[in-house]
Amino acid sequence: MARTPKLQSHLILAEKVSRWAKEYGATDDPYIKAITDGLVSRKRWPKFATLDPFILLPHPNSSPSSLLKRLSFALTLVRNILVFVPVALTWSAVSHATSAFAIYVSRNTGSVANFLEFWQNGFHILGREWVIGHIAFLDFLLITIVIALTVAVSFTDRRISMIEEAQIEMADTARIEIGLAIVDFFFDKRTLTPLVMNQSMAQGVNRLTSSTESLARSTKILQDISKDALKSIRKIQ
Numbered sequence: 001m002a003r004t005p006k007l008q009s010h011l012i013l014a015e016k017v018s019r020w021a022k023e024y025g026a027t028d029d030p031y032i033k034a035i036t037d038g039l040v041s042r043k044r045w046p047k048f049a050t051l052d053p054f055i056l057l058p059h060p061n062s063s064p065s066s067l068l069k070r071l072s073f074a075l076t077l078v079r080n081i082l083v084f085v086p087v088a089l090t091w092s093a094v095s096h097a098t099s100a101f102a103i104y105v106s107r108n109t110g111s112v113a114n115f116l117e118f119w120q121n122g123f124h125i126l127g128r129e130w131v132i133g134h135i136a137f138l139d140f141l142l143i144t145i146v147i148a149l150t151v152a153v154s155f156t157d158r159r160i161s162m163i164e165e166a167q168i169e170m171a172d173t174a175r176i177e178i179g180l181a182i183v184d185f186f187f188d189k190r191t192l193t194p195l196v197m198n199q200s201m202a203q204g205v206n207r208l209t210s211s212t213e214s215l216a217r218s219t220k221i222l223q224d225i226s227k228d229a230l231k232s233i234r235k236i237q
Contacts, residue, residue: 013185014039020178024060024171031056035182049186053179060171068163072156079149086139093119093135100126 014036021027021036031053038044097119104118104125105111113123119132128134 009185010039010042013181016181017178020174024058024174026058026060029058032058045186045189048182049189053182054176057175057179059175068156068160072153072160075149075153075156079146079153082142082146082149086142089138089142090135093130093132096130097126097132100130 017032017036017039018027021029021032026032031051034044035048035053038048097115100122101115101118104113104123107125113121116132118126122128122131
């Protein structure tokens with residue numbers, strides 16, 4: 001059975017960049033298009049090596065659940081409308097009570113009932129739905145609903161904010177990871193210049209220094225082991 005050919009590193013990086021761009025809605029970004037095309041076609045690599053991906057990579061926007069946003073908008077709209085309903089209801093009740101009281105006074109000229117007493121009792125002229133006790137209870141219910149909606153809106157907005165913060169953190173992490181992958185790939189693809197040579201030499205010196213230090217530590221350990229072994233042999237002799 002023929003083996004599946006292993007993808008080359010530039011195609012793997014192109015796939016990573018494309019997948020990242022699709023996930024965060026950045027497929028139309030000019031830098032993303034240019035670098036993916038360049039990786040696939042193996043063109044302009046020295047140029048890309050001189051560019052800083054951490055500057056050119058787009059910053060994805062967070063996108064919390066649209067359902068939560070619609071819910072927050074609906075709750076806010078209903079809350080804002082209900083805020084004025086108790087006032088409108090109360091003044092409508094006052095209007096009905098005033099009209100009914102005028103009728104009551106015209107029919108009962110010798111009555112000593114005052115307006116508040118009439119508004120509460122109705123005296124079979126004012127409908128029970130407009131008496132002050134019923135209206136006050138409805139106002140209480142409406143204000144309670146407004147308070148509950150205010151709490152719900154605050155909770156929903158806080159939830160949206162938390163989701164946005166988490167998504168921004170995840171997006172930044174993913175952006176840094178893809179940026180590091182681009183830098184690592186193009187690091188040795190740069191055009192040979194004195195600056196590049198100096199950097200490469202500095203890296204070589206650092207590796208050589210690290211290797212020398214490791215070799216020195218290993219040699220010292222071997223020397224100590226040899227000394228201990230010789231001492232043990234002499235004791236036996």
